[in-house]
Amino acid sequence: MADERFEIILTTDRTMMSNHHGKEFIGFMATGPPIGMPESLWMWIAAPKMKTDRLGRPWQAPYAMRKLEALLQDHGYKAAIIDPDHLHKHLDHAKILMLSHHDYFALCPPSSEWWLVTKREPVNARSFRRLMEKPEIRRAKRNGLKIIVGGPAGWQWLYKTDLWERWGVDTVVDGEGERIVLDLVEKVYSGEPLPRYVFVGPNDVPMIEEIPKIKHASVNGLVEIMRGCPRHCKFCSVTLRPLRYIPLEMIEEEMLVNVREGVKGGILHSEDVLLYGARGLRLNPDALIKLHKLARKHLETIAWSHASLAAIKNAEEEYGLISKLREIICEDGVQDYWGVEVGIETGSVKLAKKIMPAKAAPYPAEKWPDVVEDAFAIMHENNLIPAATLILGLPEEEPDDVVKTAELLDRLKPYRSLIVPMFFVPMGVLKDKDWFTTFKVSDEHIEVMRRCLWHSVRWAEEIIEKFYLKGWSKFI
Numbered sequence: 001m002a003d004e005r006f007e008i009i010l011t012t013d014r015t016m017m018s019n020h021h022g023k024e025f026i027g028f029m030a031t032g033p034p035i036g037m038p039e040s041l042w043m044w045i046a047a048p049k050m051k052t053d054r055l056g057r058p059w060q061a062p063y064a065m066r067k068l069e070a071l072l073q074d075h076g077y078k079a080a081i082i083d084p085d086h087l088h089k090h091l092d093h094a095k096i097l098m099l100s101h102h103d104y105f106a107l108c109p110p111s112s113e114w115w116l117v118t119k120r121e122p123v124n125a126r127s128f129r130r131l132m133e134k135p136e137i138r139r140a141k142r143n144g145l146k147i148i149v150g151g152p153a154g155w156q157w158l159y160k161t162d163l164w165e166r167w168g169v170d171t172v173v174d175g176e177g178e179r180i181v182l183d184l185v186e187k188v189y190s191g192e193p194l195p196r197y198v199f200v201g202p203n204d205v206p207m208i209e210e211i212p213k214i215k216h217a218s219v220n221g222l223v224e225i226m227r228g229c230p231r232h233c234k235f236c237s238v239t240l241r242p243l244r245y246i247p248l249e250m251i252e253e254e255m256l257v258n259v260r261e262g263v264k265g266g267i268l269h270s271e272d273v274l275l276y277g278a279r280g281l282r283l284n285p286d287a288l289i290k291l292h293k294l295a296r297k298h299l300e301t302i303a304w305s306h307a308s309l310a311a312i313k314n315a316e317e318e319y320g321l322i323s324k325l326r327e328i329i330c331e332d333g334v335q336d337y338w339g340v341e342v343g344i345e346t347g348s349v350k351l352a353k354k355i356m357p358a359k360a361a362p363y364p365a366e367k368w369p370d371v372v373e374d375a376f377a378i379m380h381e382n383n384l385i386p387a388a389t390l391i392l393g394l395p396e397e398e399p400d401d402v403v404k405t406a407e408l409l410d411r412l413k414p415y416r417s418l419i420v421p422m423f424f425v426p427m428g429v430l431k432d433k434d435w436f437t438t439f440k441v442s443d444e445h446i447e448v449m450r451r452c453l454w455h456s457v458r459w460a461e462e463i464i465e466k467f468y469l470k471g472w473s474k475f476i
């Protein structure tokens with residue numbers, strides 16, 4: 001029984017602690033409010049419960065939490081990720097509760113956009129609130145439990161100081177946690193006061209050798225291949241992080257952790273998978289081919305998290321690389337397509353030059369709409385299915401910029417893809433509790449949203465019938 005008592009519990013709410021039926025894309029439903037059905041059914045579709053062991057340790061857990069769990073265990077702490085339904089088994093004797101989330105309060109796109117359009121709070125924020133109000137957490141807090149929150153949405157607590165206070169959160173970590181978290185834990189164990197807020201700047205992020213290897217399965221086999229992005233778009237926080245490539249040996253070990261625990265497919269995670277091993281923005285075909293052969297050797301199915309449209313065009317036109325990677329990925333016929341998220345952001349050259357001058361590189365920013373269309377054509381020919389985002393309401397956006405985006409959407413009609421518009425909501429607006437009622441949506445924005453909807457509805461049918469459900473049927 002002694003080693004079944006964990007002193008540090010890592011957890012999150014159900015919308016994060018789920019593998020979304022093995023389909024990452026279904027997880028997007030957790031960013032919306034329940035529409036046309038009870039919330040419990042919506043939650044079951046978007047974020048079904050995760051299988052756990054007797055102690056409540058989940059089969060699969062969010063990758064970033066697996067990293068912290070491994071780090072703490074490597075340093076001798078009795079730490080474990082616990083499913084939110086099993087917290088009552090542990091919190092009475094735990095010292096620290098650590099929380100992580102992609103979107104604690106539904107302030108990031110696409111949650112914020114659902115909220116704007118429907119005026120209803122998305123289920124991820126509701127689910128997180130239910131977690132924080134759980135009697136076992138409240139009781140443990142009264143008995144001295146320290147609560148540390150972080151993850152990609154750590155910044156959101158700065159706009160929810162009332163809840164920060166009400167739920168007794170001791171420390172908010174904003175940025176990559178591997179370096180700072182051990183200091184915080186030491187402080188708790190030695191009885192020192194915790195800082196209220198820690199910002200992890202570019203100089204405080206962990207080096208490759210400080211990043212631990214996961215010890216247990218990540219959600220849907222996600223494995224990180226690099227961190228950071230060199231394109232420096234003005235609206236993106238990833239750009240603050242320096243570039244680090246994860247060595248192939250470490251990627252392989254993590255893939256094998258997943259496979260051994262029964263997660264046979266994998267998602268290669270990067271802000272731009274095609275920049276793996278790149279020298280600046282110069283692609284490294286050898287590194288990419290080795291990476292994909294490694295993934296093919298160990299995984300049944302392979303997906304990419306994100307790629308840039310400029311790199312897709314450059315990879316195919318200069319090296320024939322998308323076709324080569326397709327041959328590797330689809331080699332044994334188990335899969336005949338793969339998915340990726342891409343960012344169109346805007347169709348306006350004027351706006352692209354102002355806010356994302358390097359997004360089109362190695363092509364000039366003036367060519368951005370052509371880069372987008374060429375990359376879409378390449379993806380279409382190679383069965384690489386993009387879920388693309390556009391950003392509306394960017395700083396300095398004028399009505400003419402939105403018209404240019406609508407025109408670009410017309411050019412993208414022939415290419416198989418889903419296109420999702422998102423709103424850039426300025427941080428200042430988020431401070432207002434009712435921000436989603438005061439934020440103004442223009443007629444041009446509505447026209448772009450309408451064209452995105454028609455585009456996506458038109459292609460969704462083919463994607464679901466020819467690819468998505470066909471692939472799924474092999475596993476059920």
Ligand code: SF4
Nearest residue numbers: 229231232233236271
């Ligand atoms: S290309 Fe994507 S990840 Fe990189 S800085 Fe721009 S928006 Fe961020």
